[in-house]
Amino acid sequence: MNLNALWEYANPLKFMRTTERALPYFAVAAVVCLVTGLVWGFFFTPDDFRQGSTVKIFYIHVPSAMMAINIWVMMLITSLVWIVRRHHVSALAARAAAPIGAVMTVIALATGAIWGQPMWGTWWAWDPRLTSFLILFLFYLGYIALWEAIEDDDTAADLTAVLCLVGSVFAILSRYAVNFWNQGLHQGASLSLDKQENVADVFWYPALVSIAGFVLLFIALVIIRTNTEIRARRMRALLARERLG
Amino acid sequence: MSALLIRDLRLAMRAGGGFGLGLAFFLIVVTLVPFGVGPETGLLARIAPGILWLGALLACLLSLDRILALDWEDGSLDLLATSPLPLEGIVTMKALAHWITTGLPLVIASPLFGVLMSLPGAGYGPLVLSLLLGTPALSVIGTFGAALTVGLKRGGLLLSLLVLPLYVPTLIFGAEMARRGAEGADPTTPMLMLAGISAGVIALLPFASAAVLRVNLR
Amino acid sequence: MMPDLGKYAEAVLSSYAVSILLILVLVVLSVRRSRKVKAQLDDIETRRKHHGQG
Numbered sequence: 001m002n003l004n005a006l007w008e009y010a011n012p013l014k015f016m017r018t019t020e021r022a023l024p025y026f027a028v029a030a031v032v033c034l035v036t037g038l039v040w041g042f043f044f045t046p047d048d049f050r051q052g053s054t055v056k057i058f059y060i061h062v063p064s065a066m067m068a069i070n071i072w073v074m075m076l077i078t079s080l081v082w083i084v085r086r087h088h089v090s091a092l093a094a095r096a097a098a099p100i101g102a103v104m105t106v107i108a109l110a111t112g113a114i115w116g117q118p119m120w121g122t123w124w125a126w127d128p129r130l131t132s133f134l135i136l137f138l139f140y141l142g143y144i145a146l147w148e149a150i151e152d153d154d155t156a157a158d159l160t161a162v163l164c165l166v167g168s169v170f171a172i173l174s175r176y177a178v179n180f181w182n183q184g185l186h187q188g189a190s191l192s193l194d195k196q197e198n199v200a201d202v203f204w205y206p207a208l209v210s211i212a213g214f215v216l217l218f219i220a221l222v223i224i225r226t227n228t229e230i231r232a233r234r235m236r237a238l239l240a241r242e243r244l245g
Numbered sequence: 246m247s248a249l250l251i252r253d254l255r256l257a258m259r260a261g262g263g264f265g266l267g268l269a270f271f272l273i274v275v276t277l278v279p280f281g282v283g284p285e286t287g288l289l290a291r292i293a294p295g296i297l298w299l300g301a302l303l304a305c306l307l308s309l310d311r312i313l314a315l316d317w318e319d320g321s322l323d324l325l326a327t328s329p330l331p332l333e334g335i336v337t338m339k340a341l342a343h344w345i346t347t348g349l350p351l352v353i354a355s356p357l358f359g360v361l362m363s364l365p366g367a368g369y370g371p372l373v374l375s376l377l378l379g380t381p382a383l384s385v386i387g388t389f390g391a392a393l394t395v396g397l398k399r400g401g402l403l404l405s406l407l408v409l410p411l412y413v414p415t416l417i418f419g420a421e422m423a424r425r426g427a428e429g430a431d432p433t434t435p436m437l438m439l440a441g442i443s444a445g446v447i448a449l450l451p452f453a454s455a456a457v458l459r460v461n462l463r
Numbered sequence: 464m465m466p467d468l469g470k471y472a473e474a475v476l477s478s479y480a481v482s483i484l485l486i487l488v489l490v491v492l493s494v495r496r497s498r499k500v501k502a503q504l505d506d507i508e509t510r511r512k513h514h515g516q517g
Binding site for chain 1: 389393394396397399400403406407409410411413414417418421434435438442450453456457460461463
């Protein structure tokens, strides 16, 4: 594919037309994958010999935790695109993604806490990963709050983009600082990106489907929300013009 | 640039808020903590480094919105922006002025507050050193937050929400260094990390602050 | 049908419930806001067409 063709989608109208045509497919695929993955994970997987049935929580916990981080990365990329190429769609996509990321962080934290209660004997421990996710959540909150606080669209886009950049650096710094601060109870990356030997296929395949479901759900939601933001922005522009003329 | 610094310092002195307020706030925090957790010396000694660091951080936070807000309101920020001085230099000077008026007094007064919190004798050196290394980073990060929210009418609360997560690494390494010092352990590793963060932040963040300020002045 | 969740039933069920609820809330809010903004924008654009051109 010609990479330059990608920039055509910077045109808001073209972006809206194309994404809205694609939206039903993503939405259906998301629902199918989520239902399959979660039903498979919930009803048709064996219990882990050590963790019992709590292993089923991971079909939600792991994808949401992955999405919480990946959505921030996506926001970072779209913010950079906005700073460099000044495409409104890009800035608005970052704005649209932030609340989804915040919700994913909450889900990861909540399922982690519920899992930790029987496993570690406590709802909350100041474990490095939990702490990092809490900090990530604070970053999401600050980012969303800054968007909401500024009236002018372009100013808000610029400021939040810089905040996202600076915040990314500090989020990584915090991650290492927190690691240094407390070594923690969390198990190593037993169920993360790449398949490792300690995760049996029976657990891995439904988790994979569920991860795909979360990604598709995110894409569908981002399409809906970005288009909403594009329309809202146009509406504000029209209203401002009416007030002037 | 030094003229700008002297002007800011003089303004802070005249307004009275600068030097005194941060210290007074720090004193209040240190006074209130024993009421909250109990007067037991052993407990206080154990949490002293953390409390002192938190107090310093909050005292810093309190005065952040004053860094740019006054200049923004009376329009002198626009004048400064059109002056031949680079905006990066201006925000650095603003951060330096903030550090001299709030960070430095805290560093100097911290041994006194250490006494109130019954900090163990070995902890004083590392505590002062950690604050000396860490508070500049707090001021510079705070200036970035202030630049982000300068145009907003009710920026205060938002400023805290934006800045506090950014303070996490500094706080962790600073408090860890003070804690290790108080417990007689070797504080070198967190000290190096803290110094690294401060140096990196001072070198890089003014560019972000200036960029943000440029957007806000548009 | 229902798998035997053993002594962790509460934990597993509540984490599924919380997560699914949060996702549903997010989806519903997104779709509702999308509809609302779309309707408002259509409103304004038709109004502009009527008044416009002059």
